[in-house]
Every structure is written in C-alpha cells, then in structure tokens.
Amino acid sequence: MSDSEQSKPTVRFVTVGEDYSGQRLDNFLTRELKGVPRTRLYKALRKGEIRVNKGRVKADYRLAAGDKVRIPPLRTPAPSEPPKVPRYWAAQLGERVVYEDGSLLVINKPSGLAVHGGSGLNYGMIECLRQLRPEDRYLELVHRLDRDTSGLIMVARKASALRELHRQLREDRVDKRYLALVPGKWPRNLRKVEAPLEKNTLKSGERMVRVSREGKPSITEFSVVERFDRATLVQAKPVTGRTHQIRVHALHAGFPLLGDAKYGSEKGEQLCRELGLKRLFLHAHELRFKLPGVGRLELQAPLDEDLEMALEKLRN
DSSP states (O other), X not given: OXXXXXXXXXXXXXXXXXXXXXXXXXXXXHHHTTTOOHHHHHXXXXXXXXXXXXXXXXXXXXXXXXXXXXXXXXXXXXXXOOOOOOHHHHHHHHHOEEEEOSSEEEEEEOTTOOSSOBTTBSOOHHHHHHHHOTTOSOOEESXXXXXXXXXXXXXXXXXXXXXXXXXXXXXXOSEEEEEEEEESOOOTTOOEEEOOEEEEEOXXXXXXXXXXXXXXXXXXXXXXXXXXXXXXXXXXXXXXXXXXXXXXXXXXXXXXXXXXXXXXXXXXXXXXXXXXXXXXXXEEEEEEEEXXXXXXXXXXXXOOHHHHHHHHHHHO
C-alpha cells in the first residue's frame, strides 16, 4: 500500500459516551468535525453521509450513550484565525451574566446576536463566550433563542449539567416564561394556543414556520400582563419547544408580535414606528429549574431599555 493510500482519510465510527448523552447531533458534529461549516454538516445529514446506528437522522436528534455515529471524511477549510469578537458584543456579554457557578452560566442574551455561527454568520454568542472565557474548556448551549429574541439562555460548563438540563427539558421540568407585546386587545380567555407547527423553506432559502396538520404538536400558554389603548403585554409559556413557536402561535391567534420581521403585520409596523421600536418585542424574562448540588433556581432578566421605553410611551 502506498503512502498516499495510507494517509487517505476514511470514514470513522464514533461511539457516544455518557458525557455527550442528550446532546443534539449537530452540536456533537461541530466538535468532531472542527472547521467544517454547519451548512456542509446539514448537507451530509440530508444525503445520508452521516448516520446514527446505521440509520438516517435529523440534525436535532438527541444522542444516547452507546449510539454509533458514522462520520465521513469531510473536507475542512485551511486553518485560519477564529473570528474576532467585536468589542460591542464582548462588552454586552460581559455585563449580562445573570447566574454563574462551576457547572452553569446563564446569560441575558442581547437581541441581534445569534446563539451560534452558521448560515453566513462567522460567530454567535457561544463562539463569543468561548473566546472571552478561554479558561472554560467546556461551554455548550443547553437550549436556543432566536437571533432577535433577548433574554435568559443557559450555557453548560460541565457535560453532567448539560445531560441533566436536557433531561429536564425533555420532561417539561424547565419553566420558561417570555414577555411579548402585541397590537390590539388580547382576550383574557385566550389562555392557550394549540396548533401543530411545520418548518418550511421558501424558494429564496428563507426558513419559515407555519401551522399545518402535518406539523409537530405544539402548545403555548398565554396570559395578559398589562393592557394599553392599542396594545397588550402578554406572558407566553411554551409547553413544547418548536422553532418560532411563540411568534407563529401569536400570529395564528390573530396577534402577531410587534417588531417581527418574519410574521408581523402592517398594523404592527405602524405602531412600531410610532413607538420607535426597531426590534422584535420578545424577551425570555424568567427561568425556573433545579440544578444538581444547588437546588431550585428562579432567575429573572428585566426588559432591555428599548423595550421599556416602548412600554412607557404606551402608558403615557
């Protein structure tokens, strides 16, 4: 056998250990295939190049200890310096740590920052944190928030914390509450929206979510927090955790969120201009869960200044 044949990259089979049980497959792959763009990973999953236990799976598949992952020899780009964290985001994240211990970070994520890089983005919140905190050898997202949504997001500092919090998320033991502003008068008796959601990719490549009989079961609970002449501040509790769930369920109920570029309305756009609101009014303001060795945590993040200013204009 020639030297070139010996050095030729081959398919690998990786057995998932306990430390990565419960982790999403795409996040696992970014560690196993460092440098490979996420778009290439997703393409490999769609084509069946990457398999788990000899079967095709989706990017959001949750790994279990003992799973065997087939990993093809995907090409990686030439090594380069990691993207430099802009000073603005570095300063923002440094000031927005809500909770920290040896196993967990909870950040009040600013609006406009994606949780991770990909789809044309060189960096996201997790990449920023890894550069800002080089002493942390393990930093993994526990869950996600949309790019334009602000508020509380958990980042595990230990694999054991990631596994435990993923278990609680699967069993609906993590209580997540959001504040959202909608135009009009939200009915007090409209306390639950139950409508299946389906992801859809438009010809332009933009990803949208819609209510569809073929979609996944989805439930969001709503309650009125404060009423104004032309708008209502509501609290939303997602019982399930689908992409864009609160935004699409609010739209389905006839009350698209203010500042929502994907699912908003002309009426909402007009009110946003009057209020000077230039972003999505959706904020993850409360988290309740149990952390091993610590006990029950109840964390809150106040509304950002621009959201509070919009509410003050409505009150006045």
